Amino acid sequence: MNSKIQESMNNIKKSEGEPGKRTCNKLFLASWLFILVALSSGCRSIWQKPDMVIEKLQIAKLSRVADLGAGRGYFTFRIAEALGPEGLIYPVEITPGQISRLNRRADRLGRKNVLPVLATTTDASLPEKMDLIFLCNTYHHIDNVTTYFSNLKKYLKSNGRIAIIELDDLPWYLFTLHSHQTSAETIKKEMHQAGYILIEEHNNLPVQNFLIFGLP
Numbered sequence: 255m256n257s258k259i260q261e262s263m264n265n266i267k268k269s270e271g272e273p274g275k276r277t278c279n280k281l282f283l284a285s286w287l288f289i290l291v292a293l294s295s296g297c298r299s300i301w302q303k304p305d306m307v308i309e310k311l312q313i314a315k316l317s318r319v320a321d322l323g324a325g326r327g328y329f330t331f332r333i334a335e336a337l338g339p340e341g342l343i344y345p346v347e348i349t350p351g352q353i354s355r356l357n358r359r360a361d362r363l364g365r366k367n368v369l370p371v372l373a374t375t376t377d378a379s380l381p382e383k384m385d386l387i388f389l390c391n392t393y394h395h396i397d398n399v400t401t402y403f404s405n406l407k408k409y410l411k412s413n414g415r416i417a418i419i420e421l422d423d424l425p426w427y428l429f430t431l432h433s434h435q436t437s438a439e440t441i442k443k444e445m446h447q448a449g450y451i452l453i454e455e456h457n458n459l460p461v462q463n464f465l466i467f468g469l470p
């Protein structure tokens with residue numbers, strides 16, 4: 255077990271009979287459980303604020319958008335709706351299983367503007383240049399970030415943007431998420447090294463960074 259959690263458990267045992275500390279520990283455990291539940295899929299819109307995110311992205315109707323590391327398409331299908339029938343969204347995934355799921359969901363919803371793309375870990379394999387490449391909770395999955403994003407420029411129009419949403423550095427008690435987060439400073443530094451400039455930084459998401467980059 256994580257040593258800090260173990261330490262906290264020990265403190266709870268030690269504090270038996272000390273009402274102040276007991277209340278404090280219960281509050282600590284309750285808030286920890288609350289955060290874990292809230293981060294799971296059921297309550298996602300509370301903290302993910304997808305409508306706000308899409309509003310800030312200001313996607314023009316005819317845009318070409320890639321959802322890099324789309325997963326089950328949490329944002330893909332919302333962006334598809336915002337685009338309307340004339341824009342296209344390419345949910346990009348490296349696992350064939352996710353591609354099949356995305357295809358089935360697009361068929362079920364009759365979304366003809368959702369075109370899943372099977373990529374590799376080193377190349378997004380997009381069929382054309384994008385107005386927007388969007389990543390939500392995918393940044394930490396990318397190996398050799400600087401090289402990857404440097405190569406990604408070939409899929410970006412000259413005025414195209416890359417929007418990155420990523421869990422920020424969180425308090426230590428979210429120990430399970432530590433490998434899934436990247437600080438805004440690290441993202442900015444790595445994107446700068448890959449040849450991008452920061453265009454926008456939004457601070458409306460409670461636990462994630464929301465940064466938009468473009469080409470110089």
Ligand SMILES: C[S@@+](CC[C@H](N)C(=O)[O-])C[C@H]1O[C@@H](n2cnc3c(N)ncnc32)[C@H](O)[C@@H]1O
Pocket residue numbers: 322323324325326327328329346347348349352373374375376378389390391392395396397
């Ligand atoms: C944590 S999930 C996020 C899914 C979705 N964006 C969301 O917010 O619900 C990260 C996804 O990125 C995919 N992924 C990892 N590395 C990738 C890469 N190099 N290119 C494309 N997708 C990748 C994984 O297969 C996984 O489905």
